[in-house]
Amino acid sequence: MAGKLTGSRRRRPSKRRSKNRVHLQKPSGLIGPRVAKVGGDRFAIVCIDPAKHRSEWMMADYFGKLLIAPQTLEHQSGHFKAAIAQIQQSQKQNDIRDLIVVVERTGNYHLAPKHAFSSAGFETRVVHPFATKQYRMPADPGNKTDETDLHAQHRAAVAGFGLCERELQSPYRELQLRVRHRRNLVEKASSLACQVREHLHLSMPGYSVLFDRLLEHRIAMGIGRCCESPAKIVKLGQTGICKRLRKQGIRCQQRTIDKVLAWASQEKNQMVKDGAVHHAIWTDLEELFRQIQRQITSIERVLAGELVQTPYVRLMSIPGINVVSAADLAGEMGPIDAYANANAITGRSGLFPCRHQSDQTDTSGPIIRQANRRLRCALMRIADNLACHCAHYRGLAEQDLARGVAVRASRVKTTKKFTRLAFACLAGDQPMRHPAFRAPDSILEKLREFHRLHETPLDQVLADLSKAVEQLPEYAKGHEAKVVAEVLRQKASRKRREVGLGELLTAVLARLGINDNEIDKTNTIKSGDRP
Structure with a gap:
């Protein structure tokens, strides 16, 4: 496994089980039977290339005959209604009996036209920009315009790359949005914490290394807020520091104050340039950090209320999985009935090695790049937690470490094992006999x-x-x-x-x-x- 994930290697060709596909198109993008039923000249494809405030769109039949020339569509309700009426009129004039709308995924900009056309009753599909690019490059190399993108979208949709997306229902939709919002706030809080430490070190060099978890240490931060230099700490002394801490509602602890005073007595003669300015900066940043932390706590309370409405709460019986990690996985995975088996979970998250096979050459390399990265991150974070807090998975991780397996490869193995366990736990009601459930948490x-x-x-x-x-x-x-x-x-x-x-x-x-x-x-x- 380590070889597969850390580097390519050559091996003897092996016969792998084929997927036995009936059609070459992707199942969620299949349109061949529908085209055969009504005829290619009676089947239309509406292609939309969205931007932030407007989109370019056109309508053509299955064979590529233009029915509505490329034109601009403003993202306003009146313009959407006019475009929908124009499509309906063209359907009548050209005797179009079946139709799909294909929107290129572009951040969140594609959501407005997607919702507008799906609300009007059209089957709305999504095409990935990667597919558009691959179908544009052979026809228009070195030439990227809105019109050439629309033509490429049409070719991609004909080939089965206009994919149907399953809409998340409540509470999974709310979970996904709040989980991503929380993750964004956590990243911002982490950045602010680094900046607080940096400016605190510039105002009082060496103070930040006195405490392991500085921002969680109320006494240390309280002393830092009321004293902008080591000389000020020495001047206040023990009595003055205790008085300042009591005003902030912080209990005094003698050994911590003595530790700070011992450090300040050694550094009191050190001259710091712009120390007062750096002190003002880090106190402002700390206030922002505290505000974000309170918001994160509030969001986590809401996440718990939404998690308990889903079967994903069952995963909390596994040591190492708590409310936040279970909610993170639930928001990114969605309903478990959308997955046929555990391999579908790792397949969507891209946790399998890429493969290059040609004639007698058959090699595997690192894990694939094109995947649902958010789901992959959620699973890998759970793998880290399991390797630390679950005795069964911790033992497997220690065995991999003893054999010299790379940590990342070991985590991928843990994720693969966990997805099988999670699928059985979420999709069934039978007693779990897995070693991780020998001493389940409540x-x-x-x-x-x-x-x-x-x-x-x-x-x-x-x-x-x-x-x-x-x-x-x-x-x-x-x-x-x-x-x-x-x-x-x-x-x-x-x-x-x-x-x-x-x-x-x-x-x-x-x-x-x-x-x-x-x-x-x-x-x-x-x-x-x-x-």
Whole structure:
């Protein structure tokens, strides 16, 4: 496997199982039977080349005869209605009995014409720019215009590259948008964190390396905000620093303050140019960072509420998978019934080696480049988590490392194994006998702990736990009921009673099918006399 992914090698030719295709066209782009039914001169293709504010479009029959010459279409409702009326009129004049609309994928610019024509009742398909380019280059080498692109789109659609896309339904559509938005915010927060460290180092050299997780250390950041130089820290002293921290609502910790004072006494004579300016910059950046972090927390709470409406919540029983990673995978994969088997998942994500075969030469190289990169990243992130937190996959990763297998190749192997497990877990309700399920995590306990850390309102926690119960397979409900009942007993044994949590877990036990006698026993333990 490592050889396949890290470099090409020559091997003996092997007979591989063919896909036994009935048609050479892609299944989601097949139009041959429809053309044969009505005739090529009665089958039309509308080609649209979109831009940000307007598109170029034309209409031609299957054989390439122009029915509507290329023209500009503004992205406004009135212009869309006029174009639709023009197409309908041309259908009547030329006795067109079947028609498809093909839009080239261009970022998000293709969505406006795609939605407009699909809402009008036309079958709207999408052609990839790569396919357009391949069909334009032989006919118009070195010449790229809107008109030549339209002609290339027509040739691609005739060859079966105008593909039908499955529209994501709720809650998968919302999950996908929010997951991508969260990922974008995480990248921005990471960039801001690096800038905060950089400007903090320029204002007080060496201060940022005193703490491992600087931005999460409240005392360290509190001292940094109120002191723009080591000399200011020494001048304030222990009493002044404690007073400033209390004003910020931060508890003082003696050993941390002594650590900072020891560093400042050594650096107090160092002259820093523009230290005050850098201090002002990093404090502004830190404020932006905190704001983004609060937004990320808010989005994650919403993601949990949408995740529990899908079967993907079942994956949380695997150690190493939590709400965010499961929601990330659900948003990028979509409904599991869209995949025939586990190979369809890795095929869509492009997690297989490229192949070059000609006559007696048959070589494999690195994983293919053209793929759904977002799905690939989601799967690879899960593989990293499994290799760290799941005993079964961690053991396999350590074996690969001992054999000298590259880390990336090992993660691809883990992803391949995980997709088979995920497909069985999501698509079926049979008990899982995989080694990763020997000591499964409690899904409900993970959700409860997630909401505790995110300070979610209790009513939303109860709603999410109730919806999660509906997604659990029958074989998992017994294990979940035992875990929830045990948590309830532990909470009840404490002196400080948590009434809200007790009522919440009792309601969850009822949804799991625990009878009234067992609930009463649990409540007796919860509210009875304590030693």
